[in-house]
Amino acid sequence: MNILIVLAHPERDSFNGALVDVAMARLQEAGHAVELDDLYRDNFDPVERASNYPMDSAADHFSPLAVQRENYKQGSLPADVQREIARLEWADLVIFQFPLWWHAQPAILKGWFDRVLVYGGLYSGSMRYDRGYFRGKRAICSVTTGSPEQAFMPFGRAGNMVEWLWPMHSSLYYVGYEVLAPQVHYGVQGGGIQYQEEAAFRARLVSMEEAWASRLAGLAQESPIPFSTWDDWDENGVLKHSHPLRWRLS
């Protein structure tokens, strides 16, 4: 497989960075081609705005979707967006490695969605969900949290990880990806905050790296998170049989 790792952490020498190293080494050993897409290293600009585009297409009124579509058609998308799209077209599997900041991905990765997944190119009204541009490809989030696992348990104070990742998972499915269950690394020390003794903490980081490494070998065989599909919706985009389960039992 061709595997792209998208890293969104401001410090390469971090636990997020170490998880990338583990994944790259393990996946390359297994014979895969692996590329690292380090958004901070590349100084990726996450803000969608008129100045990203040639003057003539932005005109004097900036309407993001219209401008995305026009520039996709004309082949005049910003260079960094073109580079990201080429990486996605190359990859059979995309791994997103990031810390959970404010119940979501860091802004640099949120804006990667805003700018790279261009309307009229990578999605349209009829090219979405299971008819999405990237259908047949897979994606997975590998996420670190500051709070310990206990706080994220059902009824825990830090909330439910399924809910925090639901917007991003839904966005990946929107453009056709099969989304795998996330790998969550809980209670990672964030800047002088320590939840346990240093030695025990180090040992736990190692065990999280090992858990991640051992899962990687089977990613191509895992069952993705089930989502509703076009066949499930009526002509108004509502589930045909309004059953109480969001995720189909398959």
Place this chain on the structure above:
Amino acid sequence: MNILIVLAHPERDSFNGALVDVAMARLQEAGHAVELDDLYRDNFDPVERASNYPMDSAADHFSPLAVQRENYKQGSLPADVQREIARLEWADLVIFQFPLWWHAQPAILKGWFDRVLVYGGLYSGSMRYDRGYFRGKRAICSVTTGSPEQAFMPFGRAGNMVEWLWPMHSSLYYVGYEVLAPQVHYGVQGGGIQYQEEAAFRARLVSMEEAWASRLAGLAQESPIPFSTWDDWDENGVLKHSHPLRWRLS
């Protein structure tokens, strides 16, 4: 009241911009002091990184939370972050006006959370939720969507608006805000995409503006979204009586 409107849209001459104008006019007429915080106009940088800080505090290993805490203590936070914090301290009510992009706020507003709500200053392990820094203040999201309302209905293809806003609502509550139910403006034309005839569409925009204007007068009296509080959690941060309702019935 002092009211801050945080706008996150790349085009001031947009429906999001019009909703800001409606709110400013109506709230000023009612005698409130209103300030506009236009993140695009101010070219707000949403990316949290070492270069935002003085060299000495970032050192050679950038740990965002530790650096935020240190710079808050030293009074050396970046100028734009200090400006945003001063605006929040001034405001009794904060209105966030933005389009829903990829099931969340635009990156420029996501990064506003990442950078402005600094650890060790605006929150800490013991200063969160109903003991949060901004307790007693209110916040509300005013959101536009591209897809029509029908798609966001229960079991609709576009998903549930409560879920898309849950991460942002939870983040606002995390720092103490009372969060009001959002004002959602559905099916707003996004760049050449029209869901209905132009005249009918214009009429609908006007009716959405009027609905927003008429709601504004009562924001101070509305009951906020109920959240669990410290009294509900045991020492492990888990609900004392693991009841099946996230939102308490009050």
